[in-house]
Amino acid sequence: MGKQAPEDILVARFTDYLAAHHDIRFPHRHSFYHLAYFTKGGGSHTIDFERFPVKAGQLYFMVPGQVHSWFFEGTIEGYVINVAGGFFNSFLQDAEYIEKFPFFSGASAEDVVQLPGEATHTVVQLFEKMLKELNGEEAYSHDMLRLLLLEMFVQVSRANRAGLATQEPSHNYVLLRNFRKLVEQHYMQLRLPKDYAALLYVTPNYLNAFCRHMLGKSAGEIIRDRILLEAKRLLINADMSIAAIAYQLSFTDNSYFTKFFKKYVGITPEEFRKNII
Template sequence: MSKALIPTYDICSLAMGMPASEDILVARFSDYLAAHRDIHFPHRHSFYHLAFFTAGGGSHTIDFERFPVKAGQLYFMVPGQVHSWFFEGNIEGYVMNVSAGFFNAFLQDPAYVERFPFFSGVSAEGVVQLPKAAVPAVMALFESMLKEMAGTAIYSLDMLRLLVLEMFIQVSRGNRKELAKQEPPHNYVLLRNFRKLVDQHYMQLRLPKEYAALLYVTPNYLNAFCRHMLGKSAGEIIRDRILLEAKRLLINVDMTIAAIAYQLNFADNSYFTKFFKKYAGVTPEEFRKNIS
């Protein structure tokens, strides 16, 4: 595959011969891999993507962070994340592709799914190792989803919505850290809103005080809050988002370093190179060479 462009897949393009749906696909992982043999190369999705491994090994890279694949592991990815994998042994498990709007027929809050901690868009937070005792229940839910996908029973999409939400809730209940259990709900709302604002405005707004104003809190409060929730300052979170986008753009070899610096709103190419090397440890050119 040429790295001139990272492919972005929609659900219909990965339909595997099933009835085309713009909203959901559930399949066994071995069938999914057999139908899409080149999909291990770096790519993005326009939908939420979930991989659940029950056997096999190897590695899975999400936004340039590599994770070892283990049985009982789930990977939750949000639209736009770049990922690739290298598997070892016979991979078994399940895969789910689901659109952001799939639940809108059920839920009044269109952002409901974003409340789950594994859909933060931060790679490490989207990797969940299930306790061994929890694996059979999650497998049973996936098996029920496969039956609904294959059948033509009335209300099959509604039943799928229920099964998917039940799985999200069970996984979330079983894998929240003890500290997270003690946090009041409004803290998660503030954190989610801050991350969403950063994702929307990181090219233009670079200072914590600019986001604090949008959130109606003081800069000192925002920094203290981020350190409490994530162990990082607000400035680090903004910086990390800029760095992530720079890495995503550097995969596209049709863009010059100068063009990337301009797109990310750096004053000049030299400033961008200094920024990237300081926080990534290599120059943009070296990073591009290492991933080619």
Template sequence: MKTNIPVYDICSLTNNSKDDILISRFAHYLSVHKNLFIPHKHSFYHLVYFTQGGGSQTIDFEYVAVKPDQIYFMIPGQVHNWDFEGHVDGYIINFSAAFFQSFLLKAGYLDELPFFSGIVADSVIDIPADMQTIIPALFEELVKENAGEQLLKADMIRAILLKLFIAVSRLGNKHDNVPAYNYTLLRNFQKLIEKNYTTLKLPKEYAELLFITPNHLNALCSAMLGIPAGEVIRNRIALEAKRLLINRELGIAEIADQLNFADNSYFTKFFKKQAGVTPEEFRKHNHN
């Protein structure tokens, strides 16, 4: 697939082909990687905790204000860029999917964490006052452990990271009171969309794969996300269209074909209904 969107892996950021994790103070990271202010993608999991600074960032074309005591999480493939104001500092951690594979028996453990869903509203979290000492202390532990050469260093980093993930997961997760079965069903639906959004576009097709009725799937999405199942599917298709549209080497017809639309006209009508603008208008606005 043609692309002019930079896609970074950890190796390209550390110049070491064996690295599966990068831990750094954020101000130092920014001073080294000055090119990350333009829209780019990661092939790794990514999180930042801000201790100083302001401005904004966009995650998958959603604007988010930056402020101290805020943490955000990203999964591989999301489009991201920053527009900071003043001195910005904090902590940054990048790690590959493989980093935890040898440590956890549950291969899908990270997928169960609400902030690694790829949904921006669930991934940007303001840390409450009573945790604003605890969370930075965990990041400090990670920085110090990473700088040393103690026995089982990588496993200790994994253990501290898991402690951090659990602590953040407990901060007012809106799915806390949802039955475990419903939450698992929703995440399985979202995973199926991720794998099949170019070929399966109807709720009934996903309901069949989940062994439930379309009405059950719609009720689940409406209760947990506030939108019907069909809208969840269309939102994912529209998001991928936006990611492709910022690549000016791709024609509109090529994008329509990649997303499996019957023709360019149908794709344009779909995109305008979802995004409020035509593909050409979206591309022009984001290019400027």
């Protein structure tokens, strides 16, 4: 399997990775970026409690903190990369550059990219080059790994966008990214769309209409869904009480958290925990 580099990057063939990680079918999360590319096999992959079928030519991008699990069928072949969030910091002037790629939004539906046939060959070549660099002794190998990874991100983003029927203006993607980033930073304290609208210098009505146009949901629903997602992520930790989770999510009491969770998920937090663990 690919060896671990000092800069916190691991590149491996998926068969080798599976041999060293027997428990990936259980829900778990990583503190680093996790990429998986499949060239053969089937089954399913659950990201933040949303299930996707595993198919050849598929790339999965996961950001730190996302909960995921695998259920494989048949022989699985492909590649996996684990890379620390700071891997590119000494290389790029913009520390947030990686977050600009749509598949690193942290939204499950955007994490999965089905590559068109002509792009699969390019991506496999890049994985093979990364394996060679990681296991070789060439000078500047870690800088070359950074370049190869960035090339992959650009190539995948181009291939993915080429398949879209319409292209949104770039400023729409900037606003959406900024809103999502603010929600990620403040969802435990700020629960109302007007709070985020003020931070973005737009009106609440505009923010709601914009979110419905881009995501099919209101701003309030996006904030609520982020709270529910964190609740689900915390519930996979059997050692954490429901009351402690409610407190961490800034609910006034346990009963209010339970009612909120059941209203939108359909079952109580206790039932969800029992079903998922």
